[in-house]
Amino acid sequence: xxxxxxxxxxxxxxxxxxxxxxxxxxxxxxxxxxxxxxxxxxxxxxxxxxxxxxxxxxxxxxxxxxxxxxxxxxxxxxxxxxxxxxxxxxxxxxxxxxxxxxxxxxxxxxxxxxxxxxxxxxxxxxxx
Amino acid sequence: xxxxxxxxxxxxxxxxxxxxxxxxxxxxxxxxxxxxxxxxxxxxxxxxxxxxxxxxxxxxxxxxxxxxxxxxxxxxxxxxxxxxxxxxxxxxxxxxxxxxxxxxxxxxxxxxxxxxxxxxxxxxxxxxxxxxxxxxxxxxxxxxxxxxxxxxxxxxxxxxxxxxxxxx
Ligand code: HEM
Ligand code: HEM
Numbered sequence: 001x002x003x004x005x006x007x008x009x010x011x012x013x014x015x016x017x018x019x020x021x022x023x024x025x026x027x028x029x030x031x032x033x034x035x036x037x038x039x040x041x042x043x044x045x046x047x048x049x050x051x052x053x054x055x056x057x058x059x060x061x062x063x064x065x066x067x068x069x070x071x072x073x074x075x076x077x078x079x080x081x082x083x084x085x086x087x088x089x090x091x092x093x094x095x096x097x098x099x100x101x102x103x104x105x106x107x108x109x110x111x112x113x114x115x116x117x118x119x120x121x122x123x124x125x126x127x128x
Numbered sequence: 129x130x131x132x133x134x135x136x137x138x139x140x141x142x143x144x145x146x147x148x149x150x151x152x153x154x155x156x157x158x159x160x161x162x163x164x165x166x167x168x169x170x171x172x173x174x175x176x177x178x179x180x181x182x183x184x185x186x187x188x189x190x191x192x193x194x195x196x197x198x199x200x201x202x203x204x205x206x207x208x209x210x211x212x213x214x215x216x217x218x219x220x221x222x223x224x225x226x227x228x229x230x231x232x233x234x235x236x237x238x239x240x241x242x243x244x245x246x247x248x249x250x251x252x253x254x255x256x257x258x259x260x261x262x263x264x265x266x267x268x269x270x271x272x273x274x275x276x277x278x279x280x281x282x283x284x285x286x287x288x289x290x291x292x293x294x295x296x
Pocket of ligand 2: 082178182232238
């Protein structure tokens with residue numbers, strides 16, 4: 001067992017899932033600000049929109065998209081866990097098991113997404 | 129460690145809540161102070177909007193990234209094709225409003241947590257509210273004023289126009 005020194009709060013799973021939820025929430029928020037701005041280029045001109053959206057098809061951005069989707073999927077599944085903890089009568093008792101379920105579903109979802117996204121990307125990629 | 133897991137973690141039963149009966153009424157959860165009912169509504173909204181956003185965003189990502197040609201299909205014509213359908217207009221509108229209000233309220237909580245000086249907190253929240261309003265208004269206007277079939281100087285359809293423009 002880890003010894004806790006002084007009064008530093010080390011809340012184990014409950015605390016780390018909260019940290020993760022907070023960081024992903026902030027990240028998605030800033031992505032969305034930029035995303036609405038880039039989508040609004042459809043009102044400027046088709047060329048402007050296609051040029052900027054073209055950046056999303058760059059290999060580096062493909063990695064970024066996997067990261068973004070990873071953040072969304074964690075925030076979404078963990079958000080549902082928070083809702084269950086709050087509203088389901090057994091929620092507080094099983095919060096830890098539910099976190100492991102969230103992590104398991106996250107891994108499965110991300111393997112599926114990553115494989116599909118990379119395959120589609122490589123299919124249509126014209127090279128550097 | 130001698131205590132068994134289940135004993136140690138079960139909520140205590142039959143024990144009065146700490147400081148029962150001597151809590152300043154403004155901290156009580158019952159009764160209705162003004163800010164109390166706003167925070168309560170915000171708390172419920174975070175959960176209701178979160179549940180809806182799971183469906184809205186997962187479908188958005190599936191349709192845009194996982195079917196057809198995935199990321200390569202996204203261009204002006206793709207957006208035009210989607211927004212020709214009122215269902216997708218409504219979908220994006222709902223997603224825009226819920227995600228910005230949910231994210232904005234979450235950011236408000238975080239600012240309240242970390243910005244300890246009154247003036248810093250006030251400034252950060254003003255910037256936050258302004259950005260949320262600007263993005264919601266901009267995103268809403270983009271959906272409703274979008275024009276898919278654009279003409280060039282000589283009145284010809286632009287090449288990037290989706291195919292249904294030929295028929296109008
Ligand atoms: C890499 C991932 C993403 C891609 C490639 C993408 C692509 C697009 C595209 C092509 C549009 C134009 C309209 C449409 O297709 O419905 C759009 C609009 C939109 N997307 Fe995404 N999206 C992504 C992720 C997200 C995420 C994670 C969110 C939510 C947090 C989101 C929220 C929105 C909203 C609110 C609109 C409407 C914008 C407006 O009103 O102007 N998107 N997105
Ligand atoms: C995908 C579906 C989503 C679900 C199920 C969900 C669920 C939740 C829940 C239950 C909370 C906790 C609220 C509380 O503690 O009172 C929360 C917080 C938060 N969410 Fe979401 N959310 C989702 C999408 C989003 C999106 C798209 C954004 C960004 C635009 C976002 C940003 C945030 C932020 C910044 C917080 C505050 C975190 C904190 O206080 O530590 N969420 N979310």
